[in-house]
Amino acid sequence: MESILHPIKKAKKRADSEERGSWDKKRGLLLIRPSTKSKDRSASKNGLVASAGLKPAPCRFEMIMESLPAILHGSINYSAGALLSGRLxxxxxxxxxxVRLTKLDMVLRVDTTTRKPVQKNCEGCTTKHDIIREEKFLSQPKSFYKMGDNQFPWSLLLDGRLPGITYCQLGSISYSFVVNATTSSDENITFTHPLLIQRAVPPGPDHASTRIFPPTHLTGRVTMPPVVHPVGQLPVTLTVSGVVEKKEQNQTRWRLKKMMWRIEEHSKVKSTRCDKHKRKVSDDEAVQHVDSKQLGNGELKSGWKTDFDTSGGEIMLDFQAQLSTKPSHKPSCDVDSLSGLEVKHSLVVELIVAQEFVPNKNTNLVTPTGAARVLRMQFALVVSDQGGIGLSWEEEMPPMYEDVPGSPPCYSNADQNDGALGGDLMEDCHGPDLEHTDLERVPTSNPCEPPVYRQRRRIDMGVALPIEYRRGPDDADGAGPSQPRQQHRVFWLDELDEEPQHIPRRRVADEDCEAAVDYGEQSASAALAE
Incomplete structure (x- = not known):
C-alpha cells in the first residue's frame, strides 16, 4: 500500500513544482510588463510636455545670507531675538x-504641521501658515537686464519668542522665505528658501534638587547641569541619606541593589480645524494630542559608595546620562509655541533598595528582612542647542546714552542761575598763602625759544646769589639804581603763563669786568693763603 501511495505523492510534488515554476515565469512577465508600460507612459508624458511647448522660466532667484545663523540666545522670556540680513x-x-516684473514680494513664513489632523488628507487641517514679515521690493513695474546687478538687500529682527525648528512625533515647525514674482506677461514665479532658526539657552550654575520618601527616613539629593544638549553627556551626582536607623540593640539599614535611569520626551499638540470641517469637531476650538517616548536609558548594578558608619548613613553615586543612546533616537529641543506644539523632557531615576537587619554587637552579621522598595525621582530637563561662540546682538552693540555714568560736577560763576551747571560757585581764596616752590628761569642763547624754569637752589663755593636792583625813595626821577639788595625771585602762576619778555643786555664797561676779575682772584688768593 505504501509503495502505491509514494509515487502518487512524488507526482503531486512534481506537479506542484511545475505549477510553481510556471507561476514564477508568469510573475516575472508581470513584473516586466509594468516597467515597460511605465517607460511608455513616461515617454508619452515627455512627448506631451515637449508637444505642449512649455517655455522655461524667464528668470530665477537666489538667496545670499550675509548674517550669521539665526540663533535665539536665552529663554523665551529673556531673549532679545536675532538679527538677519541678506540679499535676494x-x-x-x-x-x-x-525681464519686466510688475510684482516682487518676499515673506518670512512659519509652517506648523500636525500628524494627527482633524480630517485626514486635508491640507487646511494638516498645515497652518503664519506670516512673520513681508517685504515689497517693487512699487511699480521695472525692467531687469541680464548684465545688470539685480540684487535686493533686506534685513529684519526676529522676535525672541519665536520657537526654533522642531520635528517630533506629533508635528513639526519650520521657517522659509517665499518669493512671489509676476512678469509683464502674467507669469507667476515662486521661490522658496528654508531658514534655520535655533534657540540656545546659556549654561548656569548646577541645579540641585531634594526628594523625600515617606514613611522612611530616606532622602535623595541630585545635582546636575541646568541645560542639556542633544549631543553630549549629562553628569549626575546622586546622594541618598538616612539609610541607617539605629536602636538600642540592633539597627536596620537600606542597601542599594540597582539603579536605573531614563530620559523621556513628552510632546503635546493641538490640532486645529479648517473652515470646511468645523462641523466635524465639537464646540472646542482644537483637539489636543499627547505622546511620550523614551530616549536614552541605562542601569548600574555596582560602582557606588556606601557609608553606614556616619550618622544616618549615606550612599553616593555618580553616573553619566545621555539624551540619545541609539542612532534611532532623534531628540528634539524644548519648544513652547503659540501654535499649540509643546515639547518637554524629564529625567527619571529609579533606585531599588533592600532592607537589612544588623545587631549592634556584631555588625558583620547581616540578615536580609525581605522588604524592598523602589525610589522613583523625576526631574525636569531643559534641552537646548549649543550656542557656540556666538553672542546675543544686544551684548555686541555699543553702550547707549543712558548707560554712560554721571560726569564730575561742573563749576560756574556766581551770577549764573541753577541749571545745567548745577549752581556751583567759584570764589577767590582769602586765606593764608599757599606753599609754593621757588623757580628760576634757565638762561638760553636763543631768545625765540619758550622759557624754561627750574627750582632755585643755593650754590656755595663763594658764588653770590642773583642780585636785583630796586629803586629807592630818592631815585624817583630814575637817575640811577639804589644800593643792590640780595633777594630771591618769586614767580607767580600768572607770570608763568605770560610770554617771555626779552630785555636787551646792558653793556658792561671794561673797568667793571676787570674789577670783577680782580675780586675773584683776590678771594681765591686769600683762600689759598689761609
Whole structure:
C-alpha cells in the first residue's frame, strides 16, 4: 500500500513544482510588463510636455545670507531675538536678456504641521501658515537686464519668542522665505528658501534638587547641569541619606541593589480645524494630542559608595546620562509655541533598595528582612542647542546714552542761575598763602625759544646769589639804581603763563669786568693763603 501511495505523492510534488515554476515565469512577465508600460507612459508624458511647448522660466532667484545663523540666545522670556540680513539676487535667463516684473514680494513664513489632523488628507487641517514679515521690493513695474546687478538687500529682527525648528512625533515647525514674482506677461514665479532658526539657552550654575520618601527616613539629593544638549553627556551626582536607623540593640539599614535611569520626551499638540470641517469637531476650538517616548536609558548594578558608619548613613553615586543612546533616537529641543506644539523632557531615576537587619554587637552579621522598595525621582530637563561662540546682538552693540555714568560736577560763576551747571560757585581764596616752590628761569642763547624754569637752589663755593636792583625813595626821577639788595625771585602762576619778555643786555664797561676779575682772584688768593 505504501509503495502505491509514494509515487502518487512524488507526482503531486512534481506537479506542484511545475505549477510553481510556471507561476514564477508568469510573475516575472508581470513584473516586466509594468516597467515597460511605465517607460511608455513616461515617454508619452515627455512627448506631451515637449508637444505642449512649455517655455522655461524667464528668470530665477537666489538667496545670499550675509548674517550669521539665526540663533535665539536665552529663554523665551529673556531673549532679545536675532538679527538677519541678506540679499535676494535675480538672474535673468530669458533669451532676450530682459525681464519686466510688475510684482516682487518676499515673506518670512512659519509652517506648523500636525500628524494627527482633524480630517485626514486635508491640507487646511494638516498645515497652518503664519506670516512673520513681508517685504515689497517693487512699487511699480521695472525692467531687469541680464548684465545688470539685480540684487535686493533686506534685513529684519526676529522676535525672541519665536520657537526654533522642531520635528517630533506629533508635528513639526519650520521657517522659509517665499518669493512671489509676476512678469509683464502674467507669469507667476515662486521661490522658496528654508531658514534655520535655533534657540540656545546659556549654561548656569548646577541645579540641585531634594526628594523625600515617606514613611522612611530616606532622602535623595541630585545635582546636575541646568541645560542639556542633544549631543553630549549629562553628569549626575546622586546622594541618598538616612539609610541607617539605629536602636538600642540592633539597627536596620537600606542597601542599594540597582539603579536605573531614563530620559523621556513628552510632546503635546493641538490640532486645529479648517473652515470646511468645523462641523466635524465639537464646540472646542482644537483637539489636543499627547505622546511620550523614551530616549536614552541605562542601569548600574555596582560602582557606588556606601557609608553606614556616619550618622544616618549615606550612599553616593555618580553616573553619566545621555539624551540619545541609539542612532534611532532623534531628540528634539524644548519648544513652547503659540501654535499649540509643546515639547518637554524629564529625567527619571529609579533606585531599588533592600532592607537589612544588623545587631549592634556584631555588625558583620547581616540578615536580609525581605522588604524592598523602589525610589522613583523625576526631574525636569531643559534641552537646548549649543550656542557656540556666538553672542546675543544686544551684548555686541555699543553702550547707549543712558548707560554712560554721571560726569564730575561742573563749576560756574556766581551770577549764573541753577541749571545745567548745577549752581556751583567759584570764589577767590582769602586765606593764608599757599606753599609754593621757588623757580628760576634757565638762561638760553636763543631768545625765540619758550622759557624754561627750574627750582632755585643755593650754590656755595663763594658764588653770590642773583642780585636785583630796586629803586629807592630818592631815585624817583630814575637817575640811577639804589644800593643792590640780595633777594630771591618769586614767580607767580600768572607770570608763568605770560610770554617771555626779552630785555636787551646792558653793556658792561671794561673797568667793571676787570674789577670783577680782580675780586675773584683776590678771594681765591686769600683762600689759598689761609
Amino acid at each position: 539676487q535675480l538672474k535673468v535667463e530669458d533669451p532676450s536678456g530682459e
